[in-house]
Amino acid sequence: MNPFLQVRQLGCERDERVLFSALDFDLSAGDILQIEGPNGSGKTTMLRALCGLSADFEGEISWRGTSIKDDRESYFSELLYAGHSVGVKAQLTPQENLAWYCGLHVSVTDEEVNEALEKVGLFGFEDVPCHSLSAGQQRRVALARLHLARQPLWILDEPFTAIDKAGVAALEQLLVRHAEKGGAIILTTHHDLAMVYPDLRRISLATREQ
Ligand SMILES: Nc1ncnc2c1ncn2[C@@H]1O[C@H](COP(=O)(O)OP(=O)(O)OP(=O)(O)O)[C@@H](O)[C@H]1O
Numbered sequence: 179m180n181p182f183l184q185v186r187q188l189g190c191e192r193d194e195r196v197l198f199s200a201l202d203f204d205l206s207a208g209d210i211l212q213i214e215g216p217n218g219s220g221k222t223t224m225l226r227a228l229c230g231l232s233a234d235f236e237g238e239i240s241w242r243g244t245s246i247k248d249d250r251e252s253y254f255s256e257l258l259y260a261g262h263s264v265g266v267k268a269q270l271t272p273q274e275n276l277a278w279y280c281g282l283h284v285s286v287t288d289e290e291v292n293e294a295l296e297k298v299g300l301f302g303f304e305d306v307p308c309h310s311l312s313a314g315q316q317r318r319v320a321l322a323r324l325h326l327a328r329q330p331l332w333i334l335d336e337p338f339t340a341i342d343k344a345g346v347a348a349l350e351q352l353l354v355r356h357a358e359k360g361g362a363i364i365l366t367t368h369h370d371l372a373m374v375y376p377d378l379r380r381i382s383l384a385t386r387e388q
Pocket residue numbers: 192193197215216217218219220221222223224
C-alpha cells in the first residue's frame with residue numbers, strides 16, 4: 179500500500195543558498211513528523227512546498243502514489259494546512275471565522291462550531307470580533323479547526339505559538355489522538371514536544387552559519 183506522502187530528493191534554494199537538499203521520507207497513517215531547525219533554516223519553505231503552495235523546489239512529492247502536481251484537487255481535499263500566521267479575519271467573530279473556514283470543506287452546524295470553540299477554551303468569546311482577542315486566543319480560533327477537521331493530513335507551521343502551557347498540553351493530546359485514529363501530521367515547532375508517541379519522527383534542517 180502506498181504511504182500517504184512520499185517525498186523524494188526534495189531540495190530548495192533561496193537567494194543561491196541551499197536550505198535543504200536530497201531529502202527522502204515517507205509519511206504514513208499514524209505518523210507524526212516534526213521538522214526542526216533554527217530560524218531561517220527553511221522549515222516554512224519546506225511546508226509550503228509540501229502543501230503545494232510553492233512550486234519552487236526540486237524533487238517529487240506524491241500523495242497516495244500520485245504526484246501532487248498531477249492531482250492537486252484530491253490532495254487539497256485531504257490536507258489541512260495551518261500556516262505560521264493565524265489567518266483569522268479580525269473583523270469576524272470566532273464563530274464566523276470557523277464557520278467560514280469549515281464551510282469551504284464540509285458543512286458544520288452552529289452547535290459543532292460552538293463545541294469546537296469551547297474545546298479550545300473560547301467559551302464566552304464566540305461572538306466578539308477577533309481583533310479584540312489576545313494573540314493566544316486568536317491562535318486558538320485557528321486551532322479550533324482541528325476539532326472539526328475531516329482531512330487525514332495536517333500540516334502545521336508553529337501551531338504552539340502564543341499558546342499557554344495548558345493549551346500546549348491539550349494541543350499535543352489532540353495531535354496524538356489524530357495520529358492514533360489513522361491521521362498523519364507534519365509540524366514545525368521550536369517547542370520541545372512532551373508527547374510520548376512511538377511514531378514521532380524528526381527531521382533536522384542544517385544549522386545556519388551565524
Ligand atoms: N520568497 C523568498 N525569497 C527569498 N528568500 C526567501 C523567500 N522565502 C524564504 N526565503 C528565505 O529562506 C530562508 C528560510 O526561510 P523560512 O521561512 O523557510 O525559515 P524557517 O526555518 O521557517 O524560519 P523561522 O524559524 O524563523 O520561522 C530565510 O533566510 C528566508 O529569508
